[in-house]
Amino acid sequence: MSSLANVRPVMFAAALLAANAVPAIAAGAHKPFGYGTPATAEQIKGWDIDARGEDGKGLPPGKGDVNHGAEVFADQCAVCHGTFGEGEGRYPKLAGGNGTLTADRPEPTVGSYWPFAPTLWDYINRAMPFTSPRTLSADDVYALTAYVLNLNNIVPADFVADKDSLPKVKMPNHDSFSWQDPRPDTAMKPCMTKCVDPSTLKIVSTAEGQSLTPRTTGPLDDMQPK
């Protein structure tokens, strides 16, 4: 499925179909095209920022502990996420929510929802702080990861996060995920006549009268005078 050897027959079939009408460049006569520049090992090292969630592959050298993470968090993260990860305003709550996933209003957080600990390192490293991503050292990202895991009581206060310890952290909700799409999970029949008794139909919910809809004519709501 995945090897180049298996890709080629498709390309050749397309080339044969098109052979009468299409110049050689589209028929694959010049492969490889040779465009671009080979990426050097040094260049790849600079770009290759990801760490895999399941096994932590790609986590760099370095380490950080919970106490240092608390300092970095207070300085860089608390303004949006709250001092203890409770979330300010509509910014994401990072801690708590355990046991809420079947509740009427679930609270998915790192502790209650995330399946893999290295994903937390990867996400902080690639996307945080929100207004200045990619400005934290690897050690600081490890420290923040340790702090957020500790906020969720997943690791003890003396936990040190590094490339060996993070993949070993068992996330509480890890086993709740399935990674195979079970859809289609509905099997409606295309009934055409007398599908329901119209006299039984009633409105169970309406958007009428709710004041949740922004205006849909004229300027944006955001552009209105405060």
Place this chain on the structure above:
Amino acid sequence: MAGAAAGAALLNGSTARADDAAPPAENEWSQSIGAGVVDRPYGKPSDEQAGVIRRNVPWLTAGTESSISFSPLQSLHGIITPNGLFFERYHAGRPDVEADKHRLMIHGLVDRPLILTMKDIMRFPSTSRIHFIECPANGGMEWRGAQLNSLQFTHGMVSCAEWVGVKLSTLLEEVGLKKEAKWILVEGADGAHMARSLPLDKCLDDCLVVYAQNGEALRPEQGYPLRLIVPGWEGNVSVKWLRRIKVGDKPWYTREETSKYTDLMPDGKSRGFTWLIDAKSVITFPCPEVPLSGPGLYEIRGLAWTGNGRIKEVHVSTDGGANWQQAELKEPVLSKALTRFTFPWRWDGKPAFLESRAVDETGFVQPTLAALRKVRGTNSVYHNNSIQTWQVKPDGSVYDVQLG
């Protein structure tokens, strides 16, 4: 403008009266000279269309930088979304990327890791395709009940364009895949460094790396200068500002495919890697924003789409799903593209419940919300592809409702 001109004409005793509608109606614009060429070197819609814009729901997100805007489907007329009205989704705001400095790196389990400039990418054989993109959260605010009395806000996280670029399979063949290769990671150059895993089968099937949209360079909002298009799959995987493709043997389980874009079921379990956009449709006229103006003959109009290929049929009901009739599909009917449908309807002025139901080429039938809720509950956020009900009142006004 027209009214003012007509009023002035009346005062002047002129014979040019637009409200008479006697052809030719000589309005102000017919009795003067207009602006010349390049008055508007790029061009823009009529000033009267100034309200036809993307809109957001301010209470939905903490700020606009990690948020979404909605396409004004109620004012659009074809399968192609104008570039300025294509819905937006950002995770760290819209970066203003300089194309000369932008690079695409392809590395990992490949024979020849490469760095490509935009010029390099544009030399590869090009491909054109028309495909929709839908955010899987489209309709996500309606799982628990009807909340937003607006087509734009219930369905506007979908748009469709002609994309031009290079097949992802061409680029992957250029670097040479090693035999262990099974997944790729795609990564954006925005502040979020948006990253998603994709199985190699899909990448080699129909994915595109595109630099153009509806005949011009991508807009910054849509990933200028380069984005991925993953036809028929949830919009988030069509990573914008594409800067890196890494080939690997396993998925990455990034934040956007674990914490987000996973579907929480009523039993507390979650579904991941639910990429497919299932068959869906909606009536775009009438709708809450465009009500009816009295009894008579109307053409009900709408859009249907599916990530499973082509739309095969659309059915329309005017009685809340009790009885259905075939709508007419309007050409072109393209795979993984928006498809227009119409249905002639003589409205008698009585209350009505309008619904549309799409069937795709696999035979899958768009479900009711009740059928979806039965399986998925109300907390799964994503992939609400249920049948939409519009309530028509005797005065012609239209409301977003859910029937039970």
